[in-house]
Amino acid sequence: MNGNDKNVYYKNFIYDVLDLMFLIARNDPNIEKYTRFLTRNDEKLTIRPISPKDDDAVLELYYSLSQETIYFRFFQTKKNVPKSRVRKFTRIDYQKNFALVVENPQKKLIGIGRYIVDEHDEDAAEMSIVIRDDYQRRGIGSILIKYLISIAKEKGIKKIYATVLSDNYKILKTIDKLGFKFQRKLEDGDLRVESDISTLKEEEPLPFD
Numbered sequence: 001m002n003g004n005d006k007n008v009y010y011k012n013f014i015y016d017v018l019d020l021m022f023l024i025a026r027n028d029p030n031i032e033k034y035t036r037f038l039t040r041n042d043e044k045l046t047i048r049p050i051s052p053k054d055d056d057a058v059l060e061l062y063y064s065l066s067q068e069t070i071y072f073r074f075f076q077t078k079k080n081v082p083k084s085r086v087r088k089f090t091r092i093d094y095q096k097n098f099a100l101v102v103e104n105p106q107k108k109l110i111g112i113g114r115y116i117v118d119e120h121d122e123d124a125a126e127m128s129i130v131i132r133d134d135y136q137r138r139g140i141g142s143i144l145i146k147y148l149i150s151i152a153k154e155k156g157i158k159k160i161y162a163t164v165l166s167d168n169y170k171i172l173k174t175i176d177k178l179g180f181k182f183q184r185k186l187e188d189g190d191l192r193v194e195s196d197i198s199t200l201k202e203e204e205p206l207p208f209d
Helices: 003-026 052-064 067-074 083-090 140-154 169-177
Strands: 036-040 043-049 097-103 109-118 121-131 159-164 181-185 191-196
Touching (some): 036 140, 043 140, 067 121, 097 140, 109 140, 121 140, 140 159, 140 169, 169 191
Parallel strands (some): 121 159
Antiparallel strands (some): 109 121, 159 191
């Protein structure tokens, strides 16, 4: 085995060990308990914590999105995404970094929502979501946001914020209904909205099956 082969071998070995560690964390009953089922338009959807096994499904979801959805969510136009970037997205600690996926009956991902605790303020977290174009306008995004907020509150987070493009009227309308308020305009013209979730009153139970 030459030097290059050894480097590849050790790199793959490290990846395998890390994958095993993340899979063990993902299969913990304390994480699996967040799995829920939701019926929309006579279709049963599964909402569950993201897994290291979702690499290919996350890429498939990304490449299925319209240019508009990608622009509003990622603030850029569509481009190739390296697998290494996806690995960072699917391998999380489920504490300071928590992500849920929405899966249809065909086991295809149709949505992702996540929050990441602010490294400068452990009481605050940044949230983001994306829903596949053909599943938008069904209330799935609102339910996903509400569910993420309930999980964040359970884990002691007091404030949720998000960065939104000023012309993304759909998401601005949605988060306004959910109690998010305009906080400030950023230098590049994007908007920062936030919600003090510690003061939010409990609403009606989410419409899970």
